[in-house]
Amino acid sequence: MKVLSFLIITAFFSINQEWNTSFEQAKVKAANENKLILLNFSGSDWCGPCIKLHKDIFDSEAFVEYAKRNLVLVNADFPRSKKNMPSKEQVKANEALAEKYNSKGVFPYTLLLDANGKVLKSWEGYPKLSAEEFIDELKR
Secondary structure, three states, X not given: OHHHHHHHHHHHHHHXXXXXXXXXXXXXXXXXXXXXXXXXXXXXXXXXXXXXXXXXXXXXXXXXXXXXXXXXXXXXXXXXXXXXXXXXXXXXHHHHHHHHHOOOOOOOEEEEEOOOOOEEEEEEOOOOOOHHHHHHHHHO
């Protein structure tokens, strides 16, 4: 039973990819690796469409594989529960990102950016696309 539990946990974590919280570090990484940045504004503990977006698209095997090769992922999370709150510094950084890229306060809000932070494409709300269709939009 312990072996089965270990395998399930390992499989789960191998599917998930790394989401950066530092936009400045993401820009450096994107420039060094010749990748684009996918910036996602979410409310991880209160926003149903945000949770669905991560589950249906961002956690899909197809997206994870595409992202590893082509994207630097950044999540600006705005949880409401105190137990999920990031550090004060992270809250301040997320608020600065929202001021620049999400002044309307849309959740979820996803942007495709170049390594300099220039917006190439954006999605307001939950995109009614499959993971494969979302990847196709990223490729364009």
